[in-house]
Amino acid sequence: MEVKKISELEVEDRIDGFFVIKSFEKKTAASGREYYDLDLLDDTGIINAKIWEIEKGEDISEGDFVKVRGEVISWKDVKQMKIFKARKVVESDDVKIEDYVQSAPIEAIKMYSEIMEYTEAMSSEDIKKLVETILLEKKDKLMYYPAAKGNHHAIRSGLLYHMLRMLRAGAKLLEVYDGMNSDLVYAGVILHDLAKIEEMEANELGIVSDYTKEGKLLGHIIQGIKEIDRVARENGIDGEISLVIQHMILSHHYYPEHGSPRYPMIPEGELLHYLDIIDARIYDMQKALSEVKEGEFTSRVWTLDNRQLYKVNKD
Numbered sequence: 582m583e584v585k586k587i588s589e590l591e592v593e594d595r596i597d598g599f600f601v602i603k604s605f606e607k608k609t610a611a612s613g614r615e616y617y618d619l620d621l622l623d624d625t626g627i628i629n630a631k632i633w634e635i636e637k638g639e640d641i642s643e644g645d646f647v648k649v650r651g652e653v654i655s656w657k658d659v660k661q662m663k664i665f666k667a668r669k670v671v672e673s674d675d676v677k678i679e680d681y682v683q684s685a686p687i688e689a690i691k692m693y694s695e696i697m698e699y700t701e702a703m704s705s706e707d708i709k710k711l712v713e714t715i716l717l718e719k720k721d722k723l724m725y726y727p728a729a730k731g732n733h734h735a736i737r738s739g740l741l742y743h744m745l746r747m748l749r750a751g752a753k754l755l756e757v758y759d760g761m762n763s764d765l766v767y768a769g770v771i772l773h774d775l776a777k778i779e780e781m782e783a784n785e786l787g788i789v790s791d792y793t794k795e796g797k798l799l800g801h802i803i804q805g806i807k808e809i810d811r812v813a814r815e816n817g818i819d820g821e822i823s824l825v826i827q828h829m830i831l832s833h834h835y836y837p838e839h840g841s842p843r844y845p846m847i848p849e850g851e852l853l854h855y856l857d858i859i860d861a862r863i864y865d866m867q868k869a870l871s872e873v874k875e876g877e878f879t880s881r882v883w884t885l886d887n888r889q890l891y892k893v894n895k896d
Contacts, residue, residue, distance in 0.1 A: 584597065584598050585598065586598075586623050586624070586625040586626070587600075587621070587622070587623050587625050587626035587627065587628050588625035588626045588871065588872060589625070590628065590653050590660060590662075591653065591660075592653050592654060592655045592660060593652065593653060593654075594652065594653045595650075595651075595652050596649060596650060596651045596652060596653065596662060597648075597649075597650050598623075598648070598649060599623070599646065599647070599648055599649075599670060599674070599676050599681055600621040600622060600623055600646075600647055600649055600681065601621070601622050601623065601644070601645070601646055601647075601678065601681055601682055601786065601788065602619055602620070602621060602641065602642070602643055602644060602645045602646075602647060603619075603620040603621065603622045603627060603643070603788055604618075604619065604620040604643055605617065605618075605619050605638075605641070605642055605643040605645075606618050606619075607635075607638075614633075615635050616631055616632060616633050616635060617631065617632040617635065617638040618630075618631060619631070619632065619638075619664070621647075621649065621662065622681075622682070622683055623681045623682075623683070624680065624681055624682060624683055624684065625683075626683070626871075626872060627683075628653075628660060628661065628662050629659070629661050629662070630649075630651070630661065630662035630663070630664050631661065631662070631663055631664065632664045632667065633663070637664070637665075637666060637667060638664075638667065640668065640669070641667055641668070641669060643788075643790060644784060644786075644788055644790065645669050646669065646670045646678040646681065647667050647668060647669055647670060648667070648668055648669075648670055648674060649662070649664055649666070649667045650664070650665050650666040650667070651663050651664040651665050651666075652665075658880065659880050678786065679786075682736075682737050682786045682787065682788075683736040683737065683787075684736055684737040684738055684787070685734075685736060685737065685738040685739055685741060685742035686742075687738075687742065687745070689723070689724040689725065689738040689741055690724070692738065692741040692742060692744075692745045693716075693720065693723060693724070693741060695745060695748075696716070696741070696744060696745055696748065696771060697713075697716065699748050699752075699767050699771070700712045700713055700716065700767070700771065701713075703763075703764045703767065703768070704764060705764045705822070707818045707819045707822050708764045708765070708768050708822055708826070709764075710816055710818060711768065711809065711812055711813055711816065711818050711822070711823070711826070712767075712768050712771050712772065714812050714816060715772060715775060715808065715809075715812055716771065716775075719775060719778050722778045722783075723738075723740060723741055723778070724738065724741075725737050725738055725783070725784075725785045725786070725787050726738070726739070726740045726741075726777065726778050726781075726783050726787065727739040727740060727781075727783060727787045727788075727789060728740040728742070728743040728774060728777065729777070729789075730781060730789040730792070731789075732861070732865070732884050733860075733861040733862075733864045733865050733884065734861075734864055735789070736787055737786060737787030738787065739787065740774060740775075740777060740778070743774065743860055743861075743864075744770060744771055744774070746860050746864075747770045747856045747857065747860050748767060748770050748771070750856055750859065750860065751766050751767065751770055751852065751856050754852060754856070758848070758852070760848075761848055761849055761852065762849055765825065765826065765829065765847075765849040766849045766852055766853065768826055768829075769826065769829040769830065769833070769849060769850065769853040770853060770856060772805060772809065772826065772830060773805070773829070773830055773833045773853060773857065774801060774805075775805060775808075776801040776802075776804035776805035776808055777801045779793060779795060779796065779801070779804050779808075780792060780793060780795070780796030780800060780801040780804060781793065781796060800840055802830060802831060802833075802834065802840050802841065805830045806827045806830055806831055809823060809826055809827050809830065810823060810827065825847065828843065828845075828846065828847070828850060829845070829847070829849060829850040829853055831843055832844055832845040832846070832850050832854070833845075833850070833853050833854050833857055834854075835854050861884075862885060865882060865884050865885055866882075866885065866890055869882050869885075869890050870890055870892045873892050874892065875892050875893070875894045875895060876892065876894055877891075877892055878890065878891050878892075879891075879892070
């Protein structure tokens with residue numbers, strides 16, 4: 582049986598390979614029959630799967646590294662795996678889980694170092710101190726934390742990757758839109774999602790198991806504002822600087838229904854919002870298009886307003 586990665590799978594393929602269980606839930610079909618619903622991933626993608634013989638899923642759970650036998654079927658024009666057999670990987674399988682986890686394409690420590698370069702180049706000592714302090718506090722978890730549980734940059738080190746791409750894009754736009762405070766833009770980019778580390782519970786593979794109690798009750802925007810206020814007070818940061826950066830974090834989701842009770846009131850906040858939107862949407866587009874051939878449409882992508890995307894021929 583040919584061993585394929587998720588990105589290579591086609592309908593009717595027989596599967597005998599290794600995957601990480603990203604999510605695992607027992608459900609009940611309309612007929613009353615119980616089954617397991619899983620999302621399996623490797624370093625190339627993710628696929629939904631079902632275990633219809635309930636006893637065959639009793640020894641595995643979310644986060645496990647498993648060997649799976651099954652076949653690929655089509656359900657509502659989406660590829661899905663029907664699992665016949667699944668077990669946890671054992672030492673004799675001679676495979677490493679790190680090789681089967683989706684990760685950012687740049688090494689985490691390199692991304693962190695580049696982000697620190699942006700910070701060290703800031704002209705405002707107060708903004709630099711604020712950002713450096715929070716980055717250092719979170720350095721260990723930043724090496725592996727994703728930017729989301731299931732949306733954009735939901736990969737190992739995805740939070741760093743999201744942050745770095747926004748910084749690079751922001752640097753280019755600041756060349757066009759002069760008169761902006763680059764320190765504020767870079768601080769907003771670096772700090773806008775950092776509290777996701779407290780919002781979500783993630784393991785060192787970058788897989789989120791759940792949201793924390795504080796994450797569910799407050800969310801990363803409020804958690805981030807509280808953190809900026811704390812660090813600013815502890816380090817004697819100018820109150821105006823702390824207030825403005827808190828406003829940027831508060832408003833970066835833009836709409837009240839998306840969690841921001843204020844729209845951006847400064848140009849740097851407006852730019853932060855659109856840098857976030859651009860990077861999130863382009864990431865989701867590139868991810869969806871990587872799963873289809875040229876000249877084909879993707880399945881509907883719910884994070885992109887349920888759009889189907891078209892992969893343009895390169896020729």
